Amino acid sequence: MTAAARPDPIVTADNAFFWEACARGELVAQRCGACGAFAHPPRPMCPRCHSTQREVARLSGRGEVWSWIVPRHPAPIGFAEAPVVALIALDEGVRLVSNVVGVAPEAMRNGLRVEVAFEATAGGKAVPVFRAMGRG
């Protein structure tokens, strides 16, 4: 059995909305209620205008690989094989660190178009991962 026991996310008061959306199969981000700037990871105050008005925006889940690595040492906890860890630049302008699944490291490249999927964690929560677009 090679199924990963992906670790659960660390849920805080600021990011709970993000993980609750993942459990519903939705990718969202915090957006400033005053100036509209996205802020990811979520934070109490807008980094652009310092407003504390926060709203949640649903994202397309589509974007491209900005950069990526395969962390081999030390072996990542909860993975049968080292995952592809990538910085994903979403079409809305938000960047987030995630995994690319279903793409061999030899086939990885910056600019690869990807879309979100969700994978279960050891404790029954869900985290976003990304797959190459057009590969099912």
Ligand SMILES: [Zn+2]
């Ligand atoms: Zn703002």
